[in-house]
Amino acid sequence: DTEVTQTPKHLVMGMTNKKSLKCEQHMGHRAMYWYKQKAKKPPELMFVYSYEKLSINESVPSRFSPECPNSSLLNLHLHALQPEDSALYLCASSQEWPGPYEQYFGPGTRLTVT
Amino acid sequence: GQNIDQPTEMTATEGAIVQINCTYQTSGFNGLFWYQQHAGEAPTFLSYNVLDGLEEKGRFSSFLSRSKGYSYLLLKELQMKDSASYLCAPSAGNMLTFGGGTRLMVKP
Numbered sequence: 214d215t216e217v218t219q220t221p222k223h224l225v226m227g228m229t230n231k232k233s234l235k236c237e238q239h240m241g242h243r244a245m246y247w248y249k250q251k252a253k254k255p256p257e258l259m260f261v262y263s264y265e266k267l268s269i270n271e272s273v274p275s276r277f278s279p280e281c282p283n284s285s286l287l288n289l290h291l292h293a294l295q296p297e298d299s300a301l302y303l304c305a306s307s308q309e310w311p312g313p314y315e316q317y318f319g320p321g322t323r324l325t326v327t
Numbered sequence: 328g329q330n331i332d333q334p335t336e337m338t339a340t341e342g343a344i345v346q347i348n349c350t351y352q353t354s355g356f357n358g359l360f361w362y363q364q365h366a367g368e369a370p371t372f373l374s375y376n377v378l379d380g381l382e383e384k385g386r387f388s389s390f391l392s393r394s395k396g397y398s399y400l401l402l403k404e405l406q407m408k409d410s411a412s413y414l415c416a417p418s419a420g421n422m423l424t425f426g427g428g429t430r431l432m433v434k435p
């Protein structure tokens with residue numbers, strides 16, 4: 214199984230809402246990532262988790278709060294977002310981090326903030 | 328930081344060969360990935376180069392020159408389904424940074 218799953222596929226939320234994005238992998242990978250991708254732009258790294266510990270936070274605003282409950286699951290909690298946060302949010306996993314390991318991406322959650 | 332440069336768009340004909348170039352400037356370089364991304368979908372891994380030279384995988388090949396900070400992705404026998412964005416991603420300091428991507432349009 215080389216699949217990374219993400220839910221929901223689409224999400225529309227108001228600026229005062231609280232929502233969560235979920236990501237799951239069963240490849241035994243010990244590194245998981247969140248990326249943000251705007252239209253016609255490359256993915257931008259937000260967070261890296263290694264062995265369930267937050268290893269990298271790329272200066273992401275606190276309205277995005279990641280959580281790694283176990284080695285297979287990764288959540289992204291959203292609160293008080295801005296319209297400019299509308300984007301495709303991609304989850305990825307790799308065998309380990311650090312290291313130049315191939316990253317497997319999920320299909321993404323397309324988020325619209327109104 | 329990193330500086331990654333690849334063409335924004337390319338057009339090629341079905342059955343032809345196309346080469347997508349990527350130049351990069353980075354410190355702590357430890358390899359370069361190429362990913363394919365169809366519109367509205369997730370990126371999928373195509374190739375990884377860590378040593379100089381050509382890596383061939385079916386219709387796709389990738390080349391790396393570390394001293395020149397240069398890589399290319401070669402696509403042979405183009406098919407319509409190859410229409411996608413191709414992302415060059417150098418790995419440096421154990422972090423992957425994606426270039427802006429090259430949007431390839433394959434025409435009949």
